[in-house]
Amino acid sequence: MHKCSLLLPVLFLQALSYNYSSINLPDEHLLYFFRNLPQLTERCLKDKECLFKEHLNKDRCWGYEHDCEWTKQYSIPACPGDHKGWVKSKFAQQTTFHTQADFGYVKEQIKEMKMMCDPLFPDDSSLECSEHLRFCRARNIMMNFTKLAHRDEPIRYKMDVLGDGDIGGYCELHRDKLLKEADHISPLQSWGPELRYFTKLKRRPIVQGDCDVVVEKPTFVMKIDATVNMYHHFCDFLNLYASLHVNTTDEYTFSTDVNVLIWESFEYRSAFGDTWEAFTEHPLWDLKTFKGRTVCFKNIVFPLLPRMIFGLYYNTPIIYGCERSGLFDAFSKHVLHRLKIPLYHRKNKMIRITVISRNTKYRRIVNEEELLKAIKKNDQYEVKRVVYDRDMSFKKQLEITRNSDVFIGIHGAGLTHLMFLPPWAVLFELYNCEDTSCYFDLARLKGVKYITWQKADKIKSFEDGTYKGGAHAKFANYSFDVEEFTRLVDIAAKHVKNHPEFQDFVKRAAKKESILHEEL
Ligand SMILES: *[C@@H]1O[C@H](CO)[C@@H](O)[C@H](O)[C@H]1NC(C)=O
Ligand SMILES: *[C@@H]1O[C@H](CO)[C@@H](O)[C@H](O)[C@H]1NC(C)=O
Ligand SMILES: *[C@@H]1O[C@H](CO)[C@@H](O)[C@H](O)[C@H]1NC(C)=O
Ligand SMILES: *[C@@H]1O[C@H](CO)[C@@H](O)[C@H](O)[C@H]1NC(C)=O
Numbered sequence: 001m002h003k004c005s006l007l008l009p010v011l012f013l014q015a016l017s018y019n020y021s022s023i024n025l026p027d028e029h030l031l032y033f034f035r036n037l038p039q040l041t042e043r044c045l046k047d048k049e050c051l052f053k054e055h056l057n058k059d060r061c062w063g064y065e066h067d068c069e070w071t072k073q074y075s076i077p078a079c080p081g082d083h084k085g086w087v088k089s090k091f092a093q094q095t096t097f098h099t100q101a102d103f104g105y106v107k108e109q110i111k112e113m114k115m116m117c118d119p120l121f122p123d124d125s126s127l128e129c130s131e132h133l134r135f136c137r138a139r140n141i142m143m144n145f146t147k148l149a150h151r152d153e154p155i156r157y158k159m160d161v162l163g164d165g166d167i168g169g170y171c172e173l174h175r176d177k178l179l180k181e182a183d184h185i186s187p188l189q190s191w192g193p194e195l196r197y198f199t200k201l202k203r204r205p206i207v208q209g210d211c212d213v214v215v216e217k218p219t220f221v222m223k224i225d226a227t228v229n230m231y232h233h234f235c236d237f238l239n240l241y242a243s244l245h246v247n248t249t250d251e252y253t254f255s256t257d258v259n260v261l262i263w264e265s266f267e268y269r270s271a272f273g274d275t276w277e278a279f280t281e282h283p284l285w286d287l288k289t290f291k292g293r294t295v296c297f298k299n300i301v302f303p304l305l306p307r308m309i310f311g312l313y314y315n316t317p318i319i320y321g322c323e324r325s326g327l328f329d330a331f332s333k334h335v336l337h338r339l340k341i342p343l344y345h346r347k348n349k350m351i352r353i354t355v356i357s358r359n360t361k362y363r364r365i366v367n368e369e370e371l372l373k374a375i376k377k378n379d380q381y382e383v384k385r386v387v388y389d390r391d392m393s394f395k396k397q398l399e400i401t402r403n404s405d406v407f408i409g410i411h412g413a414g415l416t417h418l419m420f421l422p423p424w425a426v427l428f429e430l431y432n433c434e435d436t437s438c439y440f441d442l443a444r445l446k447g448v449k450y451i452t453w454q455k456a457d458k459i460k461s462f463e464d465g466t467y468k469g470g471a472h473a474k475f476a477n478y479s480f481d482v483e484e485f486t487r488l489v490d491i492a493a494k495h496v497k498n499h500p501e502f503q504d505f506v507k508r509a510a511k512k513e514s515i516l517h518e519e520l
Pocket of ligand 2: 145146211
């Protein structure tokens, strides 16, 4: 039985002192945000200070709310392709995609949520999780990191950070139920490795002062994948974003006044670290922060993980024929907005082509100059060659990506940038190195068109024999037939030109221009 209703008066009080200017969401997300907060909506209507009135009382929804109509949701998956016998109808195809990789995934998590440790009173602890402990949230719980003080080896991807009794709370623990769900025991698949040790404490840890540290602000614990690889690290960020939606409960859902605790003892380092600004305004914590101490968390979230079985987006089975996940679109907009990545105005209808050049030992384009020269001949194209490496800030990279129409690169994690392309864009994976579905699927999820090299006899590979792991498509350099390259770029450019959103964007930009000129 749920005893949560006892918490409601507290939430209501918080709403009384709400600071609207902390909302900081992309404009097109505001109506969805307010839709789920009737009390805040009412407050805003009455409040002269509230500048969000035009975003109130809209009947649109993200897609996971229990009363959200299919046609009113953030976006409806496009399924132009055949479904090859997976399901019986077009609608079934769309809902399958929605559940696999869109806000329907969030909806499943919410539906599955079960109390694992029941509170009786507001100061009690609580623990709630979705199936297989993929997502959990807890209140007033204690974690005991005393033993970490005696551990010398660095901790990453470890399942023994906590042991018996190192985590617990004062609440009615349903131990069998909890252990039954702790069946995905692998570091990045679930919270089973940690929560299987959850115990019922004899007293309220915060009230009784049992903790060395009490963390008041909401805390997100992160077990992260590879920080050096954009594809894998963005899997962490996307799952964190999806988790904000799973835990959507009050006006602080998208607040950056939260802590992030990285479940490692390594110093966090990543070329993509700027992305945290989309989620927290505070420095990141790791296990060193608390080693040797007992810590109580008033409000803690164990978010969806990057390597869940049937998770998002690594190894996700995605139904054939569908594309454009609203969840991916919203994630992209959220990150671009919070990181303040500008979208340039257009002064003309030129197609902006960005070619990613690699500074690495493998997968170099041997005849890059020749290819660039060939497409630069077309006066409809604005061609830019870039190297996305440590010499260019990640924000600058995102800025170039956001303002590209055709994005060209050979297989590699940098193609994950496709998540930040505009909706009319084309990703041209020059050569997929025999990894056929990775960026094809990601492009599908984001809803940008994907093309790749088609003619095996028009590409040449150069291997220098230094790679010790045996010959493999990813460990060679390549040269491409110039004419075929130009033909494919033209196909991509044509897609952009014909895309209604591109036409609309250019038209609006032109109008703005002419207004400016008239004013001058
Ligand atoms: C409200 O939030 C904004 C942005 O987060 C902050 O700059 C401002 O100081 C806050 N105002 C108050 C009264 O807390
Ligand atoms: C934390 O763990 C240590 C060692 O396992 C133990 O001695 C200590 O009593 C625990 N602290 C609390 C508050 O349970
Ligand atoms: C998560 O949801 C709970 C309600 O169950 C809420 O009290 C808490 O503030 C939420 N946490 C965050 C970080 O939004
Ligand atoms: C690829 O090209 C780079 C730069 O010319 C070179 O250093 C590297 O050895 C080449 N790799 C292979 C596998 O040929």
